[in-house]
Amino acid sequence: MMPVGPLMKEHRLIERMIRIMQANLESIRKEGKVDPAFVDTAVDFIRTYADRCHHGKEEDILFRDLIKKKISDEHQRIMQELIEEHKKGRNNVKKLIEAKEKYVQGNKDALKDIVSNMETLVKFYPKHIEKEDKHFFIPCMDYFTDSEKDTMLNEMWEFDRSMIHERYAKIVEKHEK
Ligand SMILES: [Fe+2]
Numbered sequence: 001m002m003p004v005g006p007l008m009k010e011h012r013l014i015e016r017m018i019r020i021m022q023a024n025l026e027s028i029r030k031e032g033k034v035d036p037a038f039v040d041t042a043v044d045f046i047r048t049y050a051d052r053c054h055h056g057k058e059e060d061i062l063f064r065d066l067i068k069k070k071i072s073d074e075h076q077r078i079m080q081e082l083i084e085e086h087k088k089g090r091n092n093v094k095k096l097i098e099a100k101e102k103y104v105q106g107n108k109d110a111l112k113d114i115v116s117n118m119e120t121l122v123k124f125y126p127k128h129i130e131k132e133d134k135h136f137f138i139p140c141m142d143y144f145t146d147s148e149k150d151t152m153l154n155e156m157w158e159f160d161r162s163m164i165h166e167r168y169a170k171i172v173e174k175h176e177k
């Protein structure tokens, strides 16, 4: 398997979650209220799976190794866009959490901020994924030898393996304070 294989597989699960978020947005608009527990679930999915696990492997393994290669101006440009988009996504999630907190505390005006940040994420991910799947991942594999690709893939499995331990160690540390 190529190192972009697991990343493309992860895109499919992210797309499924985005569709659920889209449906949830429609019911928020219809009913004029938010299910804070769903927002928590969506935020956890995006932060842990889409950002830490998925963008983590893109940035810390694939992009890190691409930076060491002489890549075309076009690929360089796309990679910078992708990094910027990851940052924007993180910022949207942060704003979504803040709006949800306000909403839970009784500020009903925060509903529009929940909707706008969820909308941004729902629109952002499919475009970002399409850019990676159709214009970046496969052509970028040509910069690597078979052995470099194998090393990268192994590092990705290791990244995933250690993630679960990292996640729960953080939870324990947070509650020990
Ligand atoms: Fe990405």
Ligand SMILES: [Fe+2]
Pocket (backbone or CB within 6 Å): 007, 011, 054, 055, 058, 129, 132
């Ligand atoms: Fe991605």
